Structures are given as C-alpha cells and as structure tokens.
Amino acid sequence: MNKRWVSYIIAFFIIISLNFAIPRLLPGDPVSAIYGEDVMVKLSEDVKEYINSAYNIDKPVISQYFLYLASLFKGNLGYSLYYKQSVGKLLMSYMPFTLLLMGLAVIISSFFAFILGIESGWRRGKKIDLFLLYSIIISSGFPSFFIAALFLIFFGITLGALPMQGARTAYSGFTGFGITSDFLKHLVLPLSSLIFILIPPGYFLTRNAMLSNIKEPYILLARAKGLSDSKIRYGHAGRNSLIPFVTQTGMRMGTIIVTGSLFIEMVFSYPGMGSLIYNSILNRDYPVLQGSLLIVTFLVLIINFFMDILYVKIDPRIKYAH
Amino acid sequence: MLKVKNLRTSYGKNEILKGLDFEVSKEDIVAVIGESGTGKTTLALAIMGLLRYQQDNVKISGEIVFNGIDLSRLKEDELKKIRWSKISIVFQNVDNILNPVIPVFKQIKEILNSNDGTSIINDMLEKMDFPVSRAYAYPYQLSMGEKQKVMLAMAYILNPEFVILDEPTSALDFESKNNLIKIIKELSSQKAVLLATHDLDTAQNISNKTVVLYGGNIIESGSTKDVFTNPRHPYTRGLIRSYPSETRTKDLQGIKGNPGFTDNGCCFWPRCTQAIQICKEEKPLLTESNGRKIACHRYGIIPLVSVSRIKKTYENRSILKSISFDVYEGETLTILGRSGSGKTTLAKIIMGLIKPDDGEICLENMKVTCWDSAFYKKVQMIFQDTRAALSHRLNILESVTEPLLIQKCKSNEEMVDAAKQVLSEVGLPGSDDFLYSYPHHLSGGELQRVVIARALILSPRVLIADEPTSALDPSIQAKVLKLLNQIQEQRGLGMLFITHDLGVARKVSDRVMEINNGILKEKILR
Secondary structure (H helix, E strand, O other): OOOHHHHHHHHHHHHHHHHHHHHHHHOOOOHHHHHOOOOHHHOHHHHHHHHHHOOOOOHHHHHHHHHHHHHHHHHOEEEEEOOEEEEEHHHHHHHHHHHHHHHHHHHHHHHHHHHHHHHHHHOOOOOOHHHHHHHHHHHHOOOHHHHHEEEEHHHHHHOOOOOOOOOOOOOOOOOOHHHHHHHHHHHHHHHHOOOOOOOOOOOHHHHHHHHOOOHHHHHHHHHHHOOHHHHHHHHHHHHHHHHHHHHHHHHHEEEEEEEHHHHHHHHHHOOHHHHHHHHHOOOOOOHHHHHHHHHHHHHHHHHHHHHHHHHHHHOOOOHHOO | OOOEEEEEEOOOEEEEEEEEEEEOOOOEEEEOOOOOOOOHHHHHHHHHHOOOHOOOEEEEEEEEOOOOEEHHHOHHHHHHHEEEOEEEEEEEOOOOOOOOOOOOOHHHOOOOOOOHHHHHHHHHHHHOOOOOOOOOOOOOHOOOOHHHHHHHHHHHHOOEEEEEEEEOOOOOOOHHHHHHHHHHHHHHOHHHHHEEEHHHHHHHHHHHEEEEEEEOOEEEEHHHOOOOOOOOHHHHHHHHHHOOOOOOOOOOOOOOOOOOOOOOOOOOOOHHHOOOOOHHOOOOOEEEEOEEEEEEOOOOOOOEEEEEEEEEEEEEEEEEEEEEEEEEEEOOEEEEOOOOOOHHHHHHHHHHOOOEEEEEEOOOOOOOOOOOHHHHHHEEEOOOOOHHEEEEEEEEHHHHHHHHHHOOOOOOOHHHHHHHHHHHHHHHOOOHHOOOOOOOOOOOHHHHHHHHHHOOOOOOEEEEEEEEOOOOOHHHHHHHHHHHHHHHHHOOOOOOEEEOHHHHHHOOOOOOEEEEOOEEEOOOOO
C-alpha cells in the first residue's frame, strides 16, 4: 500500500510539472503563450501587474516553479480574462454539476450494465440474451451526441415533457421543494442519455466474462453442491465477472468525465465542466482550460486510487501478487 | 445403494461410456481405474447429473438407480435436492476448482443452509487435520494438499450416503497422500464410495472392489485384492505393470500402442498382444466366473506353456520331482536355482530335447505329443553358451535365418528382410558387412544378441532363456534385459527365464520360482 501512495504522488507531481512546463516551452514568453500575442499591449496596467506577479516572469525558472507550486497549493489556478474571474472560483461553480451528473451516471449505468451482462451471459443463446445483445450492439453504434440529440428531440420537443437545457429554469422564482424538483427535471435528460451511452461497454465485458466464467470448474462444483441458480449466477460467476468490470470502469473514468461530459453537457447546455472546457477552447481561454484539465487529471488520479483499493477487495489475488 | 445399468453417454456422435453395469452397495468403496480418457470423470458427472453442463449435446441412456430412484430421469430441481445432501463429489483438484475470490470457509458454509455452521465446519476441518486458523484463507493461499482437504471437508459435511471421489490424491506428495487416504477411510465407513482414479496405489489402499474401465467399457471387475494380485485381463495387468508401486522390482512396462478406442470388436484389441480374429469382430461381454467379471474372448490372460508333474532321474539321482507351473502370455517366470539344480534340464524337457520320465507339457492348452516344426514356431530357446549355440561355419545371416529355412515359410528375399528387421530390433546393424561376417568376428555381447535375434525371427509366443546374460558384462547385460522387456511389451512374449542371479531375477520377473532338490516353490522377492 505504501508503494502505491508514492507512485500516486509522483504521478501528481509529473502532471503539475507538465502543466507548469507547457506554457513555458511554447515559443515566446509564457504570458503571451497563455493569454495571446497582443495581451501586453491591450491590457491595463493593473492587470499586467497582476499577471506578471502571478507568473513571476522576472524570476529564475527554478524559483518560478516553486512559487507556482506554492500558489497552486493555495488554490490559485490563474485568472480568466474572458470570465474576469479567478480560475479556481470558476471551476468551483462548474464542478459540482459535472460531479453530480457523472457520479450518478457512472453508478446507475454500472449497475444496469453489470446486471444485464450477468443475466445475458447466463442465458447465452436464449431469446432474452440475443435481444439484449443485438439491441445494445446497435445502440452502441451511435455516437454519444447523436443519442443525446435523439433524447432531446423525443423527450424535449416531441413529448415536451422535460426541460431541454440548463440546470434550472432561469428567473422562475421557485422556492424550497420547487427548486429541487426543477433541478432534478433538468437532470433527467442529460443523465439518462449519459447512462444510455455508458451501458454498452460494461455490458459487453460482463457478458463475455460470464461466458468464460460459467465454464470454470468452480461453477461445476457450485452446481454439484446443489446451490440455487441465483446463488451460482451472482455469488460465483457474477462475483468473478466483477473483477474485469471494475478494472474497465476504473480505466474508463478519465474518458467518461472528459468526453462524456463534453458532448452531453454541450448538447443540453448543462453548466458543468464540459461546457466550461468547450467554451474555453472556443475563446482560447487557456488558463481555464489548463486549470480544468489539471482538476480533471487530479480527479482521475483520485478515482484510480480508490479503484486500486476496491480492486484488492474484490480480487484478493492482487494483494498476494505484490 | 447405487446400481448402474447399461449406462451409455455420448457428446454428439462421440460415445464416451458404452454400456456400463455395476453396483455400489453400502460400505463398499469401489475403485474405477483406467487410463486418462477412459470415461472415469464422465461416469462421475453422469451420476451427479452434471454432464449437461460440461458439454453440449449430451445424451444419456440406461439407468442410474440410487435408492430406487433413476437419477438419469430426474429433473434439475429434483436433482438439486439429492445433490450434496445424498450424493456428494470431490472433483479432481484442478486449477480454479474452488472459487478463487471467496475464502474457503465461506465456500464450505454456503452448503449448509443454517446460519450458524461455524462449529460444524470447524469440527470437520479438524477431522481433516486442516488448521482452523487457515479457514478464512483464499484458495490461492493454500497448498494442493490443503485444497484437497477443503474439498473433502465439503463433500463429507452433510454426511451424504454416497460420495464420489475423482482423483482425490493426484498431485499430492507421498506423505500427504497417505495422510489423506487414512482420513478418507475413516470418513467413509457406513457410506458408499465411488473412487475414480488412475493412482493404483490409492485404489488398492482404499477400495474393496475394483472396476477396470477401458474406452468406456468395463473390462474387468472384482475384489480389489484379487484384481491387483492376480489381474486377468491383459489391460489390467498392463496398467499394474506400468505403475511404479513400492514393492515392484521389475522394470516398468507400458501397454503397447496408444489409447485409441475402437468400436469394432473388443475395445482393447489393437493394443492386446493375445488378440485373435474374433477379438476384432465381436465385442466381448462381461461374464462372471469365481466372483470376477471379465470381458475377454480369451477369458483373460492365457497360459502359453503348462508344465505338469514333470519327473526326471539321472542315474538314480532324482533331478526333478513332479514339477508343475504355467507360463502366461506376456509374463516372465523366472526359475532360480543353484548350478546343477536341474534348471537347464527342465528347459530342455520343455523344448523336447530330453524326454521326461513322467508328466506332460501343454502348449496353449493343447497337450504336446510331438515336438515338430509347428511347436518350434511357437517356442524358441536362447542357450546359455552362445558360442556353442552358433555354428562357426555359418555367417550371421545364415544363422539368423536358419529357423525360417527350416519352417520353409519365406522366400530368400523375404528372409533377408526379416533378418535385417529382427537384427535392428535387437540393436545390431543390418549392413552386408555384418550379415556376412562369422561368429568369430563378433564380441560376446553381439553374439548374444544374434542368438536372441535368431530366437525371435519366427515371432515365437514363448521364449525360454537359459542364463541369457551370464556371459555378458553389466552394460551389455542391461541392454539385453531391457530389450527382452521391450519385446515382451510389444509382442506379449511369454518368457521362461532361467538364472542363478538374484539381482537379474528381480529386474526381469513377474513371478519367481526357486528350484531346490528337484522341487519348485514360489518365491517372493522384495
């Protein structure tokens, strides 16, 4: 366990060092690399001063690095000229939406992917398995923004049942329970389309794992023991299928957060990290982009760390192998 | 308790069990022995009703009657009630037979329906001599022997009436094996047990009845003691001969050919050294005699030479006093005795070179009345003094082919080919240089092999070897003995081996008899 701590810390330092190095390795001075060529001409004196002091341009690289680290640990991620706000504060306001959306989507989709995968694999070749398999294969062929758009058109426009954009109704004047229900209504479409997108990979993997696990000798033993079908299915075959499933989910976390949120939040104009990243790319708002990516990487690191702990719990052989 | 009647199973077109009939009653431990792939595990799974999970397209016919219920007709739900509570199984200890991510204690506990089984499990583990503190370990943390103990604990924990043990001791070291055998014996009293194994030691130690399986057929069955001490089917004997038991002194011999089961005739005939025409055409039935069942058209291993009540007196000195014995197909009987005890006289009497005063000799159950060429085609002898046994006027080719010439059964070219073949069998060159050399050109070891080649060229059924290695140095002697052993394995040669050397006798014999003052007695070598 100690070793793993160390490797995470090393990874973290490599990431922030890269974050520090990239603007400085670009041609020209880092400030123009970050804010654009003509930034020094256009800006007012006090902003210039702020930028200079923030980046410590005049000091040697080594002390720039340590000052950068120090300010990073104070929560200072830079300043967005576009939003006219510090990047830290900006992220704090966008982050919770993404965490909520992603967290719920990952939990709910994992649950369904796993259960469907187990049931489908157990009934290999039967009607229900083939139905699930083919419908999920077909649905997984659509790109995520397409599915999001389909949901938007069908539920938002055709049925008109759910709000189509944002996280809450502006100027609605809702209070108490009204705020919560309005918030949840806005969450339904992005969340359900995200779940829809996240199910196939987990489902395929679990189904495959089931197919090979039900041929394992311990399943024959479980059958000989006269255990109930559901006990064999979940307690033995499913239990072992959980191992690759958790690995895969852990490895996909980064992709899920960045690309998942990017497309879905854009389509539904949901005010999360995806929208923030998208806008900062459009506006060449590098400080925000840099800050968001740093936070996302940090998030992925943390998730991986917990996945590692979880992994030892579900597959005790891992611990033994160290 | 369990009665299997005409049990046949097949996967698609591939028939695995071809009509098994046997019975396991209470307090019986029945060992099912046979090579890998003969259907032992299939039988175990068929009884448990698990075959359908192992393969697709499984077909089962016949009956598996357990306490009056035909298990092969039961539905899955009904089988579930019988599985483990009435019939349990210890599977072969393969990788992943225990769920790798669940502690073994939990895997035992899930069998018990009650919530509180801890004390029962601990008691059982203690009986197994399994440290209770290790009960929460995962399977990968346990040794093979410990895993085996866990599986046994599982199998016996519900106190079932019938237990199937599939290779319970394979992959275990000697000490843990003996330990487990003791535990199994203890737990199995008052139960019926079916033990499927290729470990003959375990079978012999645990079981009281033995069923020998070959190619999905029962070819021999009977009490374990009988089957092991006096196997009657050539396959059973081959199996026992291939197994390095603690007391075995003879070099290991296998069974010729490879397991490839045929459906025409007897399943064993391609590998059987005593197969005759009917064996290739008709499947033998399992018939009972003297408490033994055997499926063989020849009623088991046949006696090739039977000697009864042979007497011989030289000048008032009684050399042989009523000597009787049999030499069976594919076996080596050694006659041990001091010089001058009458060993060679006995050999010469069998060969018809000396007339006995009394007694008779039978060849393949027919009394020998005249020693004609038909007799010598089947019985050949290797003489003690090799130089005297070869004419110095004949070259090697002439010496080796002389028996063929006498039998007039081959053309000249065929004779040369046969000579070359048999010489290569004994490890001699077939070059012209060698064929046309004379005995005085060759060393003692080479001459001995020429003599053996000459004895083998007619493919005799019986070989009488009178001190065939006494003139040889140890390394050549080892080669010659190995050669004879190998030829016996391939051809099922019955050998009467005459020697005064105890060490040699130990290495070559299936049985040893000692001749002393004209009387022949069975001798056990350890």
